[in-house]
Amino acid sequence: xxxxxxxAVSAALFAIGAxxxxxxxxxxxxxxxxxxxxxxxxxxxxxxxxxxxxxxLIAADPLTAEAIRSSLTGHTFAxxxxxxxxxxxxxxxxxxxxxxxxxxxxxxTDASEMxx
Amino acid sequence: xxxxxxTTIVFWAASGMTLGLAVIVVTQRDVFRAAIALAGSFLGVGxxxxxxxxxxxxxxxxxxxxxxxxxxxxxxxxxIQDIASGSRPSEGRLFAVVVSVLLFSAVVFTAYNSxxxxxxxxxxxxxxxxxxxxxxxxxTGTDISILKDPPIDSDAVVVENGxxxxxxxxxxxxxxxREYMLAFEIIGLLLVATLIGxxxxxxxxxxxxxxxxxxxSV
Numbered sequence: 001x002x003x004x005x006x007x008a009v010s011a012a013l014f015a016i017g018a019x020x021x022x023x024x025x026x027x028x029x030x031x032x033x034x035x036x037x038x039x040x041x042x043x044x045x046x047x048x049x050x051x052x053x054x055x056x057l058i059a060a061d062p063l064t065a066e067a068i069r070s071s072l073t074g075h076t077f078a079x080x081x082x083x084x085x086x087x088x089x090x091x092x093x094x095x096x097x098x099x100x101x102x103x104x105x106x107x108x109t110d111a112s113e114m115x116x
Numbered sequence: 117x118x119x120x121x122x123t124t125i126v127f128w129a130a131s132g133m134t135l136g137l138a139v140i141v142v143t144q145r146d147v148f149r150a151a152i153a154l155a156g157s158f159l160g161v162g163x164x165x166x167x168x169x170x171x172x173x174x175x176x177x178x179x180x181x182x183x184x185x186x187x188x189x190x191x192x193x194x195x196i197q198d199i200a201s202g203s204r205p206s207e208g209r210l211f212a213v214v215v216s217v218l219l220f221s222a223v224v225f226t227a228y229n230s231x232x233x234x235x236x237x238x239x240x241x242x243x244x245x246x247x248x249x250x251x252x253x254x255x256t257g258t259d260i261s262i263l264k265d266p267p268i269d270s271d272a273v274v275v276e277n278g279x280x281x282x283x284x285x286x287x288x289x290x291x292x293x294r295e296y297m298l299a300f301e302i303i304g305l306l307l308v309a310t311l312i313g314x315x316x317x318x319x320x321x322x323x324x325x326x327x328x329x330x331x332x333s334v
């Protein structure tokens with residue numbers, strides 16, 4: 001388990017999600033693939049946080065609590081991304097429901113007919 | 117210094133679980149099965165976080181993704197009735213394969229050809245010593261100091277495999293209400309806005325427009 005292998009896993013998850021976003025036609029599956037891409041990005045953030053020491057941590061001569069916290073920036077980033085992704089998923093499904101109610105379909109090709 | 121063999125095994129097993137289930141998500145025609153596979157994939161990502169010593173992120177992942185978002189997905193799949201027709205792939209399949217393979221190979225090429233700074237490359241022996249020699253965080257609230265103690269409490273900072281392992285949960289909590297206070301508040305506002313927006317979108321139109329839609333109220 002090196003940083004390269006973790007980044008490869010993260011890139012693979014992101015690429016699989018991108019494939020799903022491009023190739024699927026159902027909006028529900030597209031949103032699922034988007035969540036996969038979010039997860040790939042967050043894995044990369046946590047991997048950087050885990051494997052590379054922050055500059056403050058290296059420079060700190062007496063080790064301070066701030067220096068320790070600076071090495072956890074990636075974790076905080078991951079938590080914020082997770083919160084935003086949760087809100088985004090809820091709102092996206094509300095949109096899908098609204099579209100389903102309007103045009104009785106959840107296919108992307110029918111989304112162009114939403115204007116009224 | 118080496119990561120233990122068990123950690124490596126768990127890492128590759130969780131990676132295989134995550135990626136295999138993710139492939140099922142994007143290829144399965146039955147959307148309900150895709151939703152179940154998605155929950156499994158999220159769980160695999162959570163295990164990956166635990167392996168990467170990000171316990172707090174792993175717990176958040178399991179709570180939010182496996183617990184909440186998967187249920188939302190399953191609810192959406194059951195709510196939309198014409199799901200039986202399945203999720204047909206669109207015409208751009210070949211294009212999608214090309215794009216994702218290009219993305220993957222670009223990132224992997226960059227990752228394997230970069231010089232990552234790691235603990236092994238720190239030249240200053242004093243800094244390395246400070247990081248390996250069992251400093252611990254002592255105190256509560258604003259009164260936190262770093263002491264160099266005998267190795268009884270030395271698990272506060274551990275150096276392993278060219279990386280820094282810090283006891284993460286407590287410092288993240290402190291971080292969220294100190295350095296990232298503003299972002300934390302904004303996330304709260306964002307979630308409230310999402311809640312209101314979702315309610316607005318899901319709300320029934322005025323009943324005099326289409327009375328037959330009244331049974332779908334939420």
